[in-house]
Amino acid sequence: MISIKDFRMSSQRNKEIDTTLPILKRDLGYIDFQFSEFPHIVGKIYKDSSEVYADFNVSVFIKENCSRCLKDMIVHHSVSISGVLSNDEIMQEDEDVILTQEDMLDLEHILDMALIDYAPSKLLCKSDCKGLCKNCGADLNTTTCSCNIMDENIDPRMQILKDLLKK
Structure with a gap:
């Protein structure tokens, strides 16, 4: 968790983020994700006179099965997430908003946003499987x-x- 309130109050204009989340399994309700490595998040939080923004790159290695032969395989998924940080749920409908709770940014929420973006229809271990x-x-x-x-x-x-x- 990162305190957005503390960042707003400080004189600091940028905050670099480079962290690994100690998570090997994530359940989003409709699908369970299993990782071969801990998810890695790199990015920064920055502000101007009125807003706080964030840019993140989330990298995960997801354990999957080939759609034809069911062999285990590892799929690398990397996604960029950026937007204004806000705890206003009305603004959440805007694509460029990252929702915070009580001025706290939860990096697991950033991971969930990256996983929602992951939707393979058919994965193959090789093209001629x-x-x-x-x-x-x-x-x-x-x-x-x-x-x-x-x-x-x-x-x-x-x-x-x-x-x-x-x-």
Whole structure:
């Protein structure tokens, strides 16, 4: 937590932030994030005559699974967050506002803002990942299975196309 009130009262114009949050798991309610390293936040808080502003870069290494073969992988996510610091909830709807509570800036809130920005639809361990066999579950990247899914699960209406491939 960083006191914005103390920063406003001081003669200091800039405050550099470079910290690592000792968090390896974060639950945002709709998704759980697991990190391979502690999240790192670098940035600064600065002021002019009327407002206090902040610029942050949040860097996290998120543990994920490949969407096709389910292998564990680490995804690096880095996002920049900037805006005016305010404890006015009405201003929160503005995209350029970072909400504070009682003139305290919670760096975990900055982490949450960065994680909300993270929304991968489909992650692959490699672009040509073959995935898992639909029938036996074998990892087709490392082995070939003995299933002949094409023969067993073919739509009878498409059988003639399969026969054409044999010619």
